[in-house]
Amino acid sequence: MIQMLKQRGAGYSTDEGEIQIFNDDTKDILYTVAEHAKTGAFSTFKISGYPANFLNAGQCIFAIDSSAGATWMGSDAPLVDISEDKLVQFETAVRMVPQYDVEHPQMISQGPSICVFNKADSQEVLASWLFAQYLLTNDVQVAYAETEGYAPVTTKAQQSDEYQDYLSRAGEDNDVHYPVKIEATRILMDNAENTFVTPVFNGSTSLRDASGQLIENVAKSVRRKETVDEAYLENLFSDVLALYHLDQLGGGGVGGADKEALGPLPTASKALIGVLGVAWVGIIAVAISDELKKRKS
Amino acid sequence: MAKQLNRKNALFAMFTFVLALVLAACGGNAASGGAAGGAPDTEKGEGVMTYADYSAAKVDDQVVIEAYVQGKQSWWENQATIYAQDADGAYFIYNAQCSEEDYAKLVDGQKIKVTGYKAEWSGEIEIAEGTIEFEDGNWIAPATDVTALLGTDELIAHQNEKVAFAGLTIEPSTDPNGKEVAYLYNWDGSGSDGDDLYFNVSDGKATYSFTVESYLTGAGTDVYEAVKGLKVGDTVDMEGFLYWYEGANPHITSVTVK
Incomplete structure (x- = not known):
């Protein structure tokens, strides 16, 4: 949902936390979701399971997942959850996530994050920071990227000889050098300037969850033979707004009133x-x- | 006079004895379904599906079932996940609406009525987005020995039931360092104490993956600690719930090394 709104230039939120997701573009997207959920062509992880399991069993023609999910996709994927007798042999093509405007692609960038929290014991904070620095070293970044399929988070690691060598060996095996996984990473790295992140503010996680919930609810409703129309969507917006307390966020955010409330640095x-x-x-x-x-x- | 008194005493004793028998019989049947170990109700309430009806219902159909709690997996943000069973089959009730107070009342054997939607997630049939009503009744299901059904198409008919496996052998799992071990933390060995335990077992014909689901029986429980004590080659008897994830993935609740 977030990507589609970004691609359409539609509202999601401001950096300060003003919620903009309840708009006509969102409704349009949800009508499209409803159309394809009705035919059984579309489902979600929460409703049905991992996309790769359906792809690998030949039950769908494409599956959308993260670069890490690529490790599970394809007939020869190194990680497979379905039984061997259900695997279907096919050639796997890797593409960027579907775009409304292929000339100006937009892909969301997200993944595991690390936060260093303030603590009463400053030594704990120092230890956490040092650990974070360790995680940013090439050894850790490259090793993590090779096994999980994420791109290293530092350009230093991305450009390291070891990582470049790893990328160049795509297809040598169906394990560490699984071609689908490496190709997904290459697409990401070749399109770094076409990626975006969403702003962080108090309530940004709730908004993110809410945006996914809109799709989940519409897909489930259609599967349960409910009617998705204007009245339904108005109710859905209202329900999701309340469920995630999005009407209580107050548009504060990292740069706004919250900073004043925190006071001077201790x-x-x-x-x-x-x-x-x-x-x-x-x-x-x-x-x-x-x-x-x-x-x- | 003495004879009359003796007769009265005898009559009184007999009456008391009969009354005691009647009370014992009524008390045994007072809670429908009987005490733990007794029989479950086979009659369903109005509007409630039989297990056969539930099985025949399509995914995404609304369903109404009555069953008895056999295990509680988790509670989070007013949603509960429960294993339940009736006389004919079992149900995995996923994220049903449930207050923390009510969750505490969902003890093993408690009879409940659940209204929700039939769902299928990676092969696991479940009741999603349900609401729970408490009913009178109590029954603990015996575990059904399904050892002989491992690897067969018949096993899935016992999905979510309380099941038993006898005489299986612990086979090696490979940890991230390539070492052979009796179990792993998480499916790939990436976890640590407190996470799910995964271990392999063999019936002599094939090897299967079994799990100790940490939300159901986590660190500190007998089964969790028992699995941590297993060695490759041990012969074990086990009980658990026949969870399904792209195939049989039993959630084990007890292990005995023979």
């Missing part, structure tokens, strides 16, 4: 930032020192 936080700065100075100093020693020898 002393402990200032001290922690100072410690982090000193730590980085130390890291850089050691790196320079090692480089100088290397040149001398």
